[in-house]
Amino acid sequence: MRNRETAGGSSTSPTLTQVFWGFVTIGLMGFGGGLTASVRREVVSRRGWLDDRQFLSGYALSQLVPGATNVNLAVFIGSQLRGLSGALVAFAGLTAPPLVIMLSIGALYFHMQGNVGSAWFSLALTGMGAVAVGLNLGTGIRLARRNIRRLVPFAIMTVVALSIGVFGLPLLYVLAVMMPLSLLLAWLSRQR
């Protein structure tokens, strides 16, 4: 498992078809808050297109650029793998099947508004939502175990996680402070 997970890097550049189907899988497996988990699982663990560090940089940049994070991440990864066409097929793969599913559920909803089955439906949704949160946290644990080895990065990770996730500070303010700080510390430690 460790070998497979560290195999990453862009040693073998996937074809456009592979990029497309990879992101179709990601989109269909990624529910609620679990979409980032789905991206990492497919792109890093299962297919080895990127290593963790490349993935994490893409994730940070995708948060920094306005817009939906995981859609940005798909465009970023597709572009790293296969340029403009890679970005386009990654976007199409991620959004097209969920788009069809969502429009169908939406049409169904307006067709049978207030039906009896809706209580069961919402219970099942709650259960899946609870799992999606777990997928997110589980991905965080995996990433931390493999990439956060020193005290300073650990402290930065903790401050970001708690200030935004628990104390609800606006992401933009936290990043405005923590990004320059983290850049400075990484630059100072570059010789070691």
Next chain:
Amino acid sequence: MSQILVQLASLFVVLSMLAFGGGAGIIPDMQRAVVDQYHWLTAREFLDMFAISRAAPGPGSLIVVLIGQKAAGAAGAAVSFVAMFAPSCIVIYLVSRVWHRAGKSAWRDVVERAFAPIAVGLTFASGFALLLQGSEHSVAAYAVTAVATGAFALTEINPLFLLGGGAAVLLLVGG
């Protein structure tokens, strides 16, 4: 009709450009605009659309096509989709080309090392934030989250089994 399309386009272009750190932060503004300002949906319908967008596979920001569909049919859905995603995708694409061109340069190495702990922190932050939204998290749901976290962190289990299991547990316990 074409007036609604213009309203949809400008609303979602503006909202997407305000969505720092992902789509979740703009939901309250979106609700205000589509329910109170334009009256495309009732408050109840908006909450249900939000639940559907969270539960359906794929990006939650696809909620915009449901709103567009309700407001102006298929054309509304298409306009909303393009307005929501085209501007931000162009920006991240340009960023990714600069990044790609940097290759193995020293500054990119520094930036990668600086971004790693921030990105891991953001992963935890989004999990914590969803957990603390609270009202929908019962004891059973917390237990499901805990089990799913452990299983996903420590094993190679397919997440679809976890999602199915989570739905089954909540249906059995009844909340």
